[in-house]
Amino acid sequence: MNATPRTLFLSPRATVTGRALADAARRRGIGVETYGDWRTPAEWLGAPGASLYAGPLFADAVGRELGVGLLEAAPGWLAGLPVELAGRDVELTTVAEARGLRRPAFVKPPNDKSFPARVYPDGSRLPGPDAVDDDTPVLVSDIVAFDVEFRLFLLDGAVRTASRYARRGALDVAPLDGGDPLRDEVLAFAARLPAEELPSAIVVDVGRLAPDGDWAVVEANAAWASGHYACDPDGALDVVLRAAAPAADVGPRDVPFLRAAPHRV
Known part of the structure; x- marks a missing residue:
């Protein structure tokens, strides 16, 4: 039996990450459709195999119409981390x-x-x-300073791809696997994250605190709304396709992490 064809839907707002994910999707034979505005064409309603890359407001507006289940970390995940992981x-x-x-x-x-x-x-x-x-x-x-910060695209608790994105508060982008001297430290800290408390597809930002050099979680982000910086687009796409998959395909392990549908008046 053939699998349902996938289609990646993009918001009208063009972004570097959206273009990179679209190129990666097309290389795999995945369809790509870009919204012209905030209205979902009738032929896209409940599209089988739909996935989505968009900001939260747009995702809330069209996600249910596309039949997409959007995964995100629980609101209190960062607050619930032990201090040795949160750092503050x-x-x-x-x-x-x-x-x-x-x-x-x-x-x-x-x-x-x-x-x-x-x-x-x-x-x-x-x-x-x-x-x-x-x-x-x-x-x-609490207010802390990060000496250097990295973005991790996680799939089933493992780092699928990663990128440095800031140094001393300024944008400084480079792939983690591009010879970054902190690669092993980043991956070692990532292995300590409580994967069971996160959806199976998520983005987590981590950083090294200044001046003590301890590692800490910066925050968790929904993969379907996160920039990829210098991450491998194919690896990021793997995570996005799981993080914004057809709602019917969301497994029991991820159901608690589904983003609630917006309240409509």
Whole structure:
């Protein structure tokens, strides 16, 4: 029996990663379709074998129409890590609670971009209830500095491909397997991540803390919305195809990590 043909759908917003994934898909004989706007053509509704690469807002708008199951880490995954993996105190709370902070902290939505992820001098600088709902989950983190940061595309807990993306806070992109002197340290730290607490296809950013040199998790990201930097596009595509697969193909192990459908008024 022949497998259902796959099709990779892309948002209207052209990106370097989207083009790289599309080229990798075509080399495999996988179809590629790009949206012209935010409306799903009738012939694409419930397309068999659909996958998706797009930002969270667009994915929420069209994912259900395509029949795609979107995998992401649990909102509190980073906050639940032991300090030897997180490297700092991280708390999962609501934006309403975070508005009461009276100290500087790094604040970000776990899986969305409903407001900028950055250091806030105190909670009063966070968006108000007119911009962000009070019950929106947020991660509140101690402020740390990373000397160097890497992006890992993980499939079944193993690093499928990886890239350095920053050094001392500035963009500095290079493939991990391109002779990076920290390759073995990165892979050793990746092997310590609790894979059973993550979906089978996910992106995790890790980094070396300054000035002590300890390794720590930066954050987890949905593979279907992550840039690939200098990662191998074929390896990244493997992860994306699993992270945004037909909902009917999502196995029991990944069902708890399905992104909830957006609330529609």
